Amino acid sequence: MAENTGGRHPFYEETLETKPIFQGRMISLQVDTVRLPDGGTATREIVKHPGAVAVLALVEGASKMLVVEQFRKPLEKVQVEIPAGKLEPGEDPLEAAGRELEEETGFRASRLKHMQSFSTSPGFAEEIVHLYFADELTKGEVHLDEEEFLTCEAITLEQAWQYVRDGRICDAKTLLALYAWQLYAATGSWPG
Template sequence: MTENRKEPHPFYEETLETKPIFQGRMISLQVDTVRLPDGGTATREIVRHPGAVAVLALVEGKSKMLVVEQYRKPLERVQVEIPAGKLEPGEDPLEAAARELEEETGYRAEGLTHLQSFSTSPGFAEEIVHLYYADELVQGEIHLDEEEFLTCEAITLEQAWQYVREGRICDAKTLLAVYAWQLQAATGSLPLRG
């Protein structure tokens, strides 16, 4: 019987040693020693993160997008973003997206459609964000997590682009959502992952 082994990519870096540096509530940091394709060695600083979800949620006949405004300490400023949150270990991204949407906006989705999953900073972090779309929403009550302070509003596409120009929207997940919404407005369809 022949084993079906896939040869590693020519650029593959074999991990020789992993040194844990920090274990936090949301992330951990490790330094890996790797063997390079040419036989040399190098170190790689890696942030481990369980992943996250985000929701492009449209209301009022798809004329407005739900966003939250909150302070982001790493940037030392208030940001406008689509509803999002961290995955719990083993949590299904679809269930997490529904939970985060309701917690941060008070809206429940009748259905969520997966648009795309993407890495945020593949040069040093393993975090993957799963982006979902919803346009059939039922309004309820906001249930924020402890230590979470934000406001929710519904903005038009024109307002979203204004926020981008002002730098109030600058994170990848929200920029991707605004571009997807723009494409939907122009063509009538979303850029679904194939």
């Protein structure tokens, strides 16, 4: 582990120049020129993303988890994931988690507990996902976004691991939620 000698870590890369490349609806891309710790320079391609929320929502006495199935164009396949969505600019992650849960599953949470926030791909993206837990749910109505096509189901832990083996679940947020749920099922308490 490198020692911090002063205000900045010795591996810190100072940004010398930022060049915007692309501005989209969900992401933007920029190329930064940075000064390396040895004094040289390099470029870094960075995907800017407003962040996201995800919800591990348990129903039926914590024996089942709510998941959604939808097509993911970057992977060119249908995936099963926990309910999740992008943060709007300035939006509180807790409020966004409740909104996304209700929009995608029709369930409202009487309380949401923050479990963890994590980066998805820190080598090239700044996206942070805020993972929440909910188990006190009330059934309501699904309110999908205009361009959103998905189905919702409640699956057991065994079904979830079978979906992993089958390749139907492969995203980091859902895998992290599964490990947390498995630990909870084994110990009766949440990590952390």
